[in-house]
Amino acid sequence: RKEVEQDPGPFNVPEGATVAFNCTYSNSASQSFFWYRQDCRKEPKLLMSVYSSGNEDGRFTAQLNRASQYISLLIRDSKLSDSATYLCVVNNGAENSGYALNFGKGTSLLVTP
Amino acid sequence: EPEVTQTPSHQVTQMGQEVILRCVPISNHLYFYWYRQILGQKVEFLVSFYNNEISEKSEIFDDQFSVERPDGSNFTLKIRSTKLEDSAMYFCASSELFRAPETQYFGPGTRLLVL
Numbered sequence: 696r697k698e699v700e701q702d703p704g705p706f707n708v709p710e711g712a713t714v715a716f717n718c719t720y721s722n723s724a725s726q727s728f729f730w731y732r733q734d735c736r737k738e739p740k741l742l743m744s745v746y747s748s749g750n751e752d753g754r755f756t757a758q759l760n761r762a763s764q765y766i767s768l769l770i771r772d773s774k775l776s777d778s779a780t781y782l783c784v785v786n787n788g789a790e791n792s793g794y795a796l797n798f799g800k801g802t803s804l805l806v807t808p
Numbered sequence: 809e810p811e812v813t814q815t816p817s818h819q820v821t822q823m824g825q826e827v828i829l830r831c832v833p834i835s836n837h838l839y840f841y842w843y844r845q846i847l848g849q850k851v852e853f854l855v856s857f858y859n860n861e862i863s864e865k866s867e868i869f870d871d872q873f874s875v876e877r878p879d880g881s882n883f884t885l886k887i888r889s890t891k892l893e894d895s896a897m898y899f900c901a902s903s904e905l906f907r908a909p910e911t912q913y914f915g916p917g918t919r920l921l922v923l
Binding site for chain 1: 839841843849850851852853856863864866897899901903911912913914915916917919
């Protein structure tokens, strides 16, 4: 299975800071890209899908560079509640793949007061 | 908001025993999945299931594993003879067929400990 690579961190930032996470994927045929958030001992939860044109959801901005096989997530004005592990996730999207998700190991973020 | 549910939340078993992990996917979803996460490691795909058959399985999903949809609501993962290395969090997920099928919603997981 092709890999998804992330900097494991941890990233320790003060409240209000801007923080960026990066991710690379090795399968050039990948079609769908996501950022999930995982709190300690909890299930992954979809944060946002990532589109080639870039997309924004409130304080979160995701970018995709297909040529470089690179995905990013920017969090502005970070809150204490943003503390979690952020998972870069890639899906091949092919009918016969069963839509299996391929997860990175995650980047840990700790936002401090 | 509809959600995926899983039972039990925790299970402790002896090596060599059979375990069945249960999931109730979101009711209008048609794709079902099992993933596992060994402590401190990444979430790993095990198997996907659609139309009462396996769509894809990973190399982890060997002959010790099986899945079943015994009725219209439950989706189960059976491990026939558990090994120590099967200790992990097991997540069930489901996705809707026609809207962003690759957007999967995860259940809260079953933490399995094999002694």
